[in-house]
Amino acid sequence: xxxxxxxxxxxxxxxxxxxxxxxxxxxxxxxxxxxxxxxxxxxxxxxxxxxxxxxxxxxxxxxxxxxxxxxxxxxxxxxxxxxxxxxxxxxxxxxxxxxxxxxxxxxxxxxxxxxxxxxxxxxxxxxxxxxxxxxxxxxxxxxxxxxxxxxxxxxxxxxxxxxxxxxxxxxxxxxxxxxxxxxxxxxxxxxxxxxxxxxxxxxxxxxxxxxxxxxxxxxxxxxxxxxxxxxxxxxxxxxxxxxxxxxxxxxxxxxxxxxxxxxxxxxxxxxxxxxxxxxxxxxxxxxxxxxxxxxxxxxxxxxxxxxxxxxxxxxxxxxxxxxxxxxxxxxxxxxxxxxxxxxxxxxxxxxxxxxxxxxxxxxxxxxxxxxxxxxxxxxxxxxxxxxxxxxxxxxxxxxxxxxxxxxxxxxxxxxxxxx
Numbered sequence: 543x544x545x546x547x548x549x550x551x552x553x554x555x556x557x558x559x560x561x562x563x564x565x566x567x568x569x570x571x572x573x574x575x576x577x578x579x580x581x582x583x584x585x586x587x588x589x590x591x592x593x594x595x596x597x598x599x600x601x602x603x604x605x606x607x608x609x610x611x612x613x614x615x616x617x618x619x620x621x622x623x624x625x626x627x628x629x630x631x632x633x634x635x636x637x638x639x640x641x642x643x644x645x646x647x648x649x650x651x652x653x654x655x656x657x658x659x660x661x662x663x664x665x666x667x668x669x670x671x672x673x674x675x676x677x678x679x680x681x682x683x684x685x686x687x688x689x690x691x692x693x694x695x696x697x698x699x700x701x702x703x704x705x706x707x708x709x710x711x712x713x714x715x716x717x718x719x720x721x722x723x724x725x726x727x728x729x730x731x732x733x734x735x736x737x738x739x740x741x742x743x744x745x746x747x748x749x750x751x752x753x754x755x756x757x758x759x760x761x762x763x764x765x766x767x768x769x770x771x772x773x774x775x776x777x778x779x780x781x782x783x784x785x786x787x788x789x790x791x792x793x794x795x796x797x798x799x800x801x802x803x804x805x806x807x808x809x810x811x812x813x814x815x816x817x818x819x820x821x822x823x824x825x826x827x828x829x830x831x832x833x834x835x836x837x838x839x840x841x842x843x844x845x846x847x848x849x850x851x852x853x854x855x856x857x858x859x860x861x862x863x864x865x866x867x868x869x870x871x872x873x874x875x876x877x878x879x880x881x882x883x884x885x886x887x888x889x890x891x892x893x894x895x896x897x898x899x900x901x902x903x904x905x906x907x908x909x910x911x912x913x914x915x916x917x918x919x920x921x922x923x924x925x926x927x928x929x930x931x932x933x934x935x936x937x938x939x940x941x942x943x944x945x946x947x948x949x950x951x952x953x954x955x956x957x958x959x960x961x
Contacts, residue, residue: 550590553626567623574747574822575759576769588754589627595749596659598651598690599633602676602683603710603719604665607739608701609635614825615742624746627753628660634678645679652693660749661694663687666703666710667725670718687725696731696758697722699765700745702841705736712847723765733758734765738841743822744770764844766816775812775838778820781805799835809854810837817842 554564568586572579601609613636615624630636632648639647651659665683668675673682691697699722702708710719723732735744748767751759759767776782784790785804792798792807806813815838819830832838840850 550592550623550626554623557626559623564623570743571747571750574743574769574818575751576772581754585750585754589623589750592627592753594627594629595695595753596651596655597628597630597662598648598659598694599630599662599664600683600686600690601634602663602665602667602687602704603717604701604703606635606664608664608704609633611739611825612742612745615746624749628749631659642679648690652690656693657695659694661691661697662745663691663697663699663704663722664701666707666719666721668710668717668719669725670716675717684725687722691722691726691729691732694731696733696752697726697729698733698735698745698748699723700735700740702736702738702846705734706844708738709847711845731758732765733761733767735770736766736842736844737817738839738846741770741819741822741824744818770818771816771842773816773818773821775815775817775819775832778818779812779832780820781832802835805832805835805837807856808837809839809852809856811840811843811850811853811857812838813857815840815843 551561551564555561565582565586568589569579569582571585572582575581599609631651632644634644637644637647665676667673667683667687669684673684676683678686699705703710703719704722706721706724707715707719708721710717711721721734723729723734733748735741735748737744744767747769748759751757759769761767762771776785779785781802781804784798784802785806789798789803790807791803791805794808804810810832812832819838819842820832823830823833837853839853840846843850
C-alpha cells in the first residue's frame, strides 16, 4: 500500500517555504477570489490535504508570454505552491522529455486520467486549410485541442490568444486563428482568462477555488470568472480621482504625467475594460501598467488588437456629440454610458438570475449564491439594484433591452461588457 503523501505544508517546508508564507498565500487567494477573510483557514485546510491534480499545458500559436508570467510569479509563493498542488505532466517549454517521449507523456495523461485532468491552453488555434499552420508531432493544434480538451475535467484558456484568437486572429487573420471556445464548440467546463498575458494570480485562483470547493468559479456569459473580470478597471484605478477632477496627461513626460494624472487622453481603455488588475497587481507587487505610467490597452477585452487600437488614441466620440465636446466632458459622458450599460444589463441579469438561478459550470446544479454574486457585482459597478416593482411586460422589456445592449457591445467592441 503506497505511503500517504505528506501534507502540503511539510512539502513546502522542505523547499524553504515557511508556514507563515503559506498562510500569507492563502490569504492572498481569499482576497483574489473576492471571499471574506474567514475563508482563509478553509482554503489552507483544503490545499493541505487535497490530492494533486494532473495538468497538461498546451502551447499553440503563442509567444509563451503566459508561461513566462507563470514562471516569474513571486518566489517563494505562487509558483512553489501551485507546482506542489498540481502534477504538470506535459508542458513543451519546461518539460524534460522531447520528441516522441514528450508526446507519449501527453497521450498517457489523456488515456489514464480521462475526465480527471486540467487542460491549460495557451495560444490561438488555426483552422484555415485544415489547421496546417500549427502542427506538433505530426498532429494539428486543432486535432490536439479537440482530443485533449474534450476529455479533460476542465479547460482553462490562458491569455488573449487562447480566449478569442488574440494577435494571430487580428485582421486579416490569414491562418483562421480562433480561441478554444470556437475551435472546440460545446466544450464544457471552459474557463477563459483573457489578458496579454493573463495574470498568474487569476490562474492560481481558479485552481485553488476548485481544490477548495470542488467546483469551478462562477463565470459570465463569456466564460470569464466574476472574481477576476467583474469590475471595470476605471472603478478601482489609482488615477480615478484625477479623472473626476479633470486632470489629464496631455503629452508623455509632461508635468501631469510625472504627477500621476489620468491617462484617458493618452488612449487609456480603463473605462471600458473589465479586470482586477488594479487590485492584485503583477508578480507579487502592486505594480501594473497604469501605475507604471502607461495607459490600459484593453487586453482583457474581446478582439482587443482590432477593437482597442490605435492604443494611444482616446476613447472614440460618442454618437450624437460634435467635435466641440472636450475630452473632459467626453470622459464624464463615456463613464456615464458605461454605468448606464452596467445598470441596464445588470438589472436584466439580476431578474433572470432570480427567476432562473445561474447554473453550475457543467450545466447541472443551480447556484443561488452565484445569482447573489452577480447582483453584488452590478451594485459595485452601477450602485444598489432595487427590487423592481414592474409588470411582467416591463420585466421582459428590461431583459430585452439588456440583451440588445450586450449584443451591440459584442458586435462593435466599443462598449464594455458589463456582465
